[in-house]
Amino acid sequence: xxxxxxxxxxxxxxxxxxxxxxxxxxxxxxxxxxxxxxxxxxxxxxxxxxxxxxxxxxxxxxxxxxxxxxxxxxxxxxxxxxxxxxxxxxxxxxxxxxxxxxxxxxxxxxxxxxxxxxxxxxxxxxxxxxxxxxxxxxxxxxxxxxxxxxxxxxxxxxxxxxxxxxxxxxxxxxxxxxxxxxxxxxxxxxxxxxxxxxxxxxxxxxxxxxxxxxxxxxxxxxxxxxxxxxxxxxxxxxxxxxxxxxxxxxxxxxxxxxxxxxxxxxxxxxxxxxxxxxxxxxxxxxxxxxxxxxxxxxxxxxxxxxxxxxxxxxxxxxxxxxxxxxxxxxxxxxxxxxxxxxxxxxxxxxxxxxxxxxxxxxxxxxxxxxxxxxxxxxxxxxxxxxxxxxxxxxxxxxxxxxxxxxxxxxxxxxxxxxxxxxxxxxxxxxxxxxxxxxxxxxxxxxx
Amino acid sequence: xxxxxxxxxxxxxxxxxxxxxxxxxxxxxxxxxxxxxxxxxxxxxxxxxxxxxxxxxxxxxxxxxxxxxxxxxxxxxxxxxxxxxxxxxxxxxxxxxxxxxxxxxxxxxxxxxxxxxxxxxxxxxxxxxxxxxxxxxxxxxxxxxxxxxxxxxxxxxxxxxxxxxxxxxxxxxxxxxxxxxxxxxxxxxxxxxxxxxxxxxxxxxxxxxxxxxxxxxxxxxxxxxxxxxxxxxxxxxxxxxxxxxxxxxxxxxxxxxxxxxxxxxxxxxxxxxxxxxxxxxxxxxxxxxxxxxxxxxxxxxxxxxxx
Ligand SMILES: Nc1nc2c(ncn2[C@@H]2O[C@H](COP(=O)(O)OP(=O)(O)O)[C@@H](O)[C@H]2O)c(=O)[nH]1
Ligand SMILES: [Mg+2]
Numbered sequence: 056x057x058x059x060x061x062x063x064x065x066x067x068x069x070x071x072x073x074x075x076x077x078x079x080x081x082x083x084x085x086x087x088x089x090x091x092x093x094x095x096x097x098x099x100x101x102x103x104x105x106x107x108x109x110x111x112x113x114x115x116x117x118x119x120x121x122x123x124x125x126x127x128x129x130x131x132x133x134x135x136x137x138x139x140x141x142x143x144x145x146x147x148x149x150x151x152x153x154x155x156x157x158x159x160x161x162x163x164x165x166x167x168x169x170x171x172x173x174x175x176x177x178x179x180x181x182x183x184x185x186x187x188x189x190x191x192x193x194x195x196x197x198x199x200x201x202x203x204x205x206x207x208x209x210x211x212x213x214x215x216x217x218x219x220x221x222x223x224x225x226x227x228x229x230x231x232x233x234x235x236x237x238x239x240x241x242x243x244x245x246x247x248x249x250x251x252x253x254x255x256x257x258x259x260x261x262x263x264x265x266x267x268x269x270x271x272x273x274x275x276x277x278x279x280x281x282x283x284x285x286x287x288x289x290x291x292x293x294x295x296x297x298x299x300x301x302x303x304x305x306x307x308x309x310x311x312x313x314x315x316x317x318x319x320x321x322x323x324x325x326x327x328x329x330x331x332x333x334x335x336x337x338x339x340x341x342x343x344x345x346x347x348x349x350x351x352x353x354x355x356x357x358x359x360x361x362x363x364x365x366x367x368x369x370x371x372x373x374x375x376x377x378x379x380x381x382x383x384x385x386x387x388x389x390x391x392x393x394x395x396x397x398x399x400x401x402x403x404x405x406x407x408x409x410x411x412x413x414x415x416x417x418x419x420x421x422x423x424x425x426x427x428x429x430x431x432x433x434x435x436x437x438x439x440x441x442x443x444x445x446x447x448x449x450x451x452x453x454x455x456x457x458x459x460x461x462x463x464x465x466x467x468x469x470x471x472x473x474x475x476x477x478x479x480x481x482x483x484x485x486x487x488x489x490x491x492x493x494x495x496x497x498x499x500x501x502x
Numbered sequence: 503x504x505x506x507x508x509x510x511x512x513x514x515x516x517x518x519x520x521x522x523x524x525x526x527x528x529x530x531x532x533x534x535x536x537x538x539x540x541x542x543x544x545x546x547x548x549x550x551x552x553x554x555x556x557x558x559x560x561x562x563x564x565x566x567x568x569x570x571x572x573x574x575x576x577x578x579x580x581x582x583x584x585x586x587x588x589x590x591x592x593x594x595x596x597x598x599x600x601x602x603x604x605x606x607x608x609x610x611x612x613x614x615x616x617x618x619x620x621x622x623x624x625x626x627x628x629x630x631x632x633x634x635x636x637x638x639x640x641x642x643x644x645x646x647x648x649x650x651x652x653x654x655x656x657x658x659x660x661x662x663x664x665x666x667x668x669x670x671x672x673x674x675x676x677x678x679x680x681x682x683x684x685x686x687x688x689x690x691x692x693x694x695x696x697x698x699x700x701x702x703x704x705x706x707x708x709x710x711x712x713x714x715x716x717x718x719x720x721x722x723x724x725x726x727x728x729x730x731x732x733x734x735x736x737x738x739x740x741x742x743x744x745x746x747x748x749x750x751x752x753x754x755x756x757x758x759x760x761x762x763x764x765x766x767x768x769x770x771x772x773x774x775x776x777x778x779x780x781x782x783x784x785x786x787x788x789x790x791x792x793x794x795x796x797x798x799x800x801x802x803x804x805x806x807x808x809x
Contacts, residue, residue: 091553097735100547162758162786163614163731192786194653199646202667206645247761274614278550278735280763301613304698306737329613329643 099282099313141339146321149267152237160272162245165300170242171203172334185210185236187227190244221259248287268295275302281310296323303327383436386428426454529579551766559585579804590796595778604682604690606723613696615731616757621693622654623791633688638678639664640671643695676714699744727753732765742771757783
C-alpha cells in the first residue's frame with residue numbers, strides 16, 4: 056500500500072514538475088493524491104481536509120502561477136505547510152529542577168520503556184532521575200520498570216502493597232527529596248481515554264504530584280482515533296508534550312501530525328528501538344517527509360536548483376525520457392551529481408531511496424567509475440556496444456582498474472538503460488521493482 | 503447468540519455510538535443528501551477502513567440513493583453493514599478441536615499489541631471449555647515479560663513453562679512442546695516477544711521457533727496468529743503482510759476494541775491477505791476475548807441491532 060502511495064504521489068508531483076503551467080485541473084489532481092497520501096498515512100480526516108485547503112489557497116497565489124517551476128513550488132508549499140503544522144525545531148523539556156514528569160497513554164503504547172529511556176537521556180545530560188512505578192494494574196509492570204531502572208542505574212520507587220495511586224505519588228515525592236533526585240518520572244498504567252474511573256485516578260495523581268511536564272506516549276502507528284484519545288487526555292491533564300513510539304517500524308506517523316494539529320501539543324521525543332538508548336528529540340521536518348513518504352524531496356529540489364545547470368538538467372531529463380542515454384551522458388550526469396554533496400546524503404533525499412545504505416566506499420567507487428569512462432574514446436562512450444574484450448582491457452589499464460570492474464560498469468549501465476526504457480514505456484510497477492532489486496545490491500556506482 | 507452479541511455490543515458501544523455521533527443522526531430517519539454523504543465519508547475514514555472499503559461503501563450508498571432519492575439514513579446503515587459483511591465473507595475463524603496433542607498456537611505481533619494478555623485469555627477460554635493447556639513464556643526478551651505471564655498463570659491457574667530473560671526462545675519452545683506432550687495437553691500456547699515487522703533478524707527468530715517445533719511435529723505450530731492492536735491504522739496492514747511473509751499467518755486477533763477505535767484495519771488486512779479473524783479483545787479481563795462474528799462486527803459498526 057505504501058509503495059503505491061509513494062509511487063502515486065511521486066508521479067503526481069512529477070507530473071506537476073513536468074508541466075510548465077499550473078492549471079486548476081492538474082492542481083486538483085495533485086491535491087487529490089496528497090489527500091489520499093495523508094489519509095493512507097493515518098492523518099485525521101478533518102486535518103487532511105483542512106491541510107489540502109490551505110495548500111490550495113497558497114498555490115492559487117500569484118507567485119506560484121508565475122514561477123518558472125510551479126510544480127516544485129507546490130511540493131515546497133506542501134512540505135513547508137507540513138513542517139509548520141508539526142512545529143518548528145526540536146521542543147525541549149522544561150528546564151525547571153526538580154522536574155516532575157507524568158507519563159500517560161493507552162495500553163501498550165510504550166510508557167514504561169519510554170520512562171526508562173527518558174530517564175537515561177536526562178541522566179546522560181547530568182540529571183539525577185528517579186522513576187516511579189504507578190502502574191499497579193498490569194501484571195509485572197512494576198517489575199518491568201524496576202529492572203529497567205536497575206539496568207540504567209536510575210533511582211526507583213514503588214509500593215507493591217498499595218492500591219492508592221495518588222498516595223504512591225505523594226510518597227514518591229518524599230522519596231525523591233530524600234534521594235536528592237532532580238528529575239522524577241511517573242510511569243502510569245495504560246488507560247482508555249473513556250475509562251472515567253481511571254481518568255479520575257490519574258487526575259488525582261496529577262493533583263498530588265503537580266507535574267511540570269505531562270507527556271502522552273502514543274504508538275506511531277495509531278489510527279484515526281488518535282485525535283480523540285489525545286483530546287481527552289489533554290482535557291483531563293493539560294498535556295505538555297507527546298512521545299511518539301515504535302518509529303523504527305515503517306508507520307508513517309500521520310496520527311502524530313493530527314494530534315499536534317488538533318491539540319497544539321508539541322511532539323517532544325521519538326522512540327526508535329527497543330534499547331533504552333533508542334530515544335531521540337523530535338525534528339518536525341523529518342516526520343513531514345516520512346508522512347508524505349517522499350524522502351526529503353524539498354531539499355533535493357533546492358540543492359538541485361542551486362547546483363545544477365537548469366538547462367543541462369533538462370537536456371538530461373529529456374535524454375532519459377527518450378532512453379537515449381550513453382556513457383558520455385552518464386559521466387556528465389555524475390559530475391553534476393557530485394556537486395550536490397555526498398552520495399549517501401543525496402540518496403537519503405530521493406523518494407523511495409531513503410532507506411538505502413550505500414557501501415562506505417561509494418565515493419571512491421564513483422571516482423573509479425569516472426576514471427573508467429574517461430579512459431574510453433568518445434566513440435566508445437556514445438556507443439557502448441563497441442566495447443569488446445580488447446577495448447575493455449585497454450580501458451582497464453588506462454583507468455588503473457581490473458577488467459572485471461569495467462565489465463561491471465558496463466553491465467550496470469545496461470541495466471540502467473533498461474530502466475529508462477521502462478520509464479519511457481511508463482511501466483512504473485516494473486520500474487519500482489527493478490529499483491528495489493538494485494537497492495539490495497547497493498545501487499549503481501556513481502548514480 | 504443474543505448474549506454474545508450483547509457482550510460484543512457492550513465492548514463496542516462506544517464505537518457504535520461514536521460513529522452515530524460523528525454522522526450526526528445520519529443513520530436515523532433523516533434523508534440522505536450531499537452533506538450527509540460527506541459526513542458518512544468522514545465517519546468511514548474515522549473507522550480506519552482505509553480508502554478501498556470506504557469508497558466501496560460510499561459507492562453502494564450513492565447508487566442506492568440515486569435509485570431512491572428518498573433513501574433514509576437507517577437504510578444507508580443497512581447497506582453499509584451489508585457491504586462490510588460481504589467484504590468479510592469467510593473472515594470468521596473457527597478453532598477446530600485439537601487434532602494433535604499438543605496442537606500449537608503461536609501468538610506473534612509488534613510490541614504492546616496484547617500478545618501476553620491474549621495468551622492468558624485464550625488459555626483461560628480453552629480451559630473453561632474443558633481442554634487442557636500448557637503455556638510457553640517465549641518472550642524472553644522484554645523485562646518482566648515472564649513475570650507478567652506467570653502472574654496471569656497464578657490468577658487463572660494456568661500451567662506455564664518458563665525460562666529466564668535472555669534465554670533462547672526457540673529452545674524454550676522446543677522444551678515446552680515436549681512438556682506438553684509428556685503431560686498429555688491438548689494445546690500449547692506460545693507467547694512470543696514483541697517485534698516490529700521491519701526487523702529482519704527478529705523475524706528470523708520467529709522462523710527459528712517454527713523450525714524447532716517442526717522437529718517435534720512437522721505440522722507445528724498449527725496456528726500462527728497475529729495479535730494486532732485495534733487502535734492502529736493503516737500500518738496494521740503492513741504489519742500483517744510482513745508477518746505473513748515471514749511466518750505464514752493462519753489467523754488474526756484484534757485487541758483493544760473496548761476503546762473508541764473501530765478496528766477497521768482488520769477489514770483491510772482481510773481483503774489483502776484473506777487471513778481469518780478468530781477473536782477480538784474487548785478489555786483487560788480474562789473473559790474479554792470474544793469470537794469474531796463478521797455480521798455482529800458490521801452491524802455494531804453501523805449501530806444496528808443483531809441480525
Ligand atoms: N483495553 C484493553 N487493553 C488490552 C487489551 N489487550 C491487552 N491490553 C493491554 O495492553 C497492554 C499491553 O498488553 P501485553 O499483553 O503486555 O502486550 P504484548 O507486549 O503484546 O505482550 C497491557 O496493558 C494489556 O492490559 C484489550 O483488549 N483491551
Ligand atoms: Mg508480551
